Amino acid sequence: KRPIAILISGRGSNMRALIDACAAPDFPARIALVLSNRPDAPGLAVAQAAGLRTASVDHRPFRGDREAHERAIDAMLREAGVELVCLAGYMRLLTPFLTGAWSGRMLNIHPSLLPAFPGLHTHERALATGVKLHGCTVHLVTEIMDDGPIIGQAAVPVHADDTPDRLAARVLRQEHHLYPAALRKILDPDGADDPATESLLFL
Numbered sequence: 001k002r003p004i005a006i007l008i009s010g011r012g013s014n015m016r017a018l019i020d021a022c023a024a025p026d027f028p029a030r031i032a033l034v035l036s037n038r039p040d041a042p043g044l045a046v047a048q049a050a051g052l053r054t055a056s057v058d059h060r061p062f063r064g065d066r067e068a069h070e071r072a073i074d075a076m077l078r079e080a081g082v083e084l085v086c087l088a089g090y091m092r093l094l095t096p097f098l099t100g101a102w103s104g105r106m107l108n109i110h111p112s113l114l115p116a117f118p119g120l121h122t123h124e125r126a127l128a129t130g131v132k133l134h135g136c137t138v139h140l141v142t143e144i145m146d147d148g149p150i151i152g153q154a155a156v157p158v159h160a161d162d163t164p165d166r167l168a169a170r171v172l173r174q175e176h177h178l179y180p181a182a183l184r185k186i187l188d189p190d191g192a193d194d195p196a197t198e199s200l201l202f203l
């Protein structure tokens with residue numbers, strides 16, 4: 001199994017999905033480190049309860065020196081022998097230092113069908129725009145936020161009576177299927193496609 005790290009800032013439900021996937025004997029990854037920029041991120045306790053190695057590198061003492069913060073993170077990733085990094089609700093903008101250091105080896109999950117709705121408040125914006133199809137994307141991280149080669153997407157319908165919270169919950173359920181599937185695809189490109197990840201079109 002290939003050693004990966006998961007970077008979080010919050011509750012870590014996508015991290016949990018990756019933990020569960022990695023528990024399967026035939027899954028090609030194992031989690032070497034869960035790292036948060038927030039020492040109080042609820043996801044850290046979840047990772048610890050699962051017996052995983054955790055660390056936090058609080059961004060606040062770095063006083064806006066984003067690259068110095070990233071150098072501290074990068075040193076921990078290397079020390080842990082990590083080969084690939086999964087951003088899972090990691091809510092810091094990255095500088096070219098970290099994106100360059102992990103180019104082609106860093107994944108992100110974003111709660112929209114990119115290139116639609118990069119950035120924040122994706123569900124509110126999807127509802128305001130009136131799209132009928134929304135979803136989530138796993139992509140390789142580049143210097144440009146919420147950009148980079150798309151590894152996989154999952155789509156959900158937008159209902160007429162949706163609220164941002166209801167839509168977010170529907171997307172999040174798909175995020176939890178998509179992220180492990182996309183990670184497997186990156187680590188095992190020639191593996192068979194999971195039939196459960198066939199794309200869907202909603203009218």
Ligand code: GAR
Pocket residue numbers: 008010011012013014015043088089090091109110111119172175
């Ligand atoms: C997820 O919906 C993820 O797609 C989103 O934050 C949430 C984290 O939830 N990520 C971004 O918005 C990145 N810009 P989680 O902590 O329960 O996985």
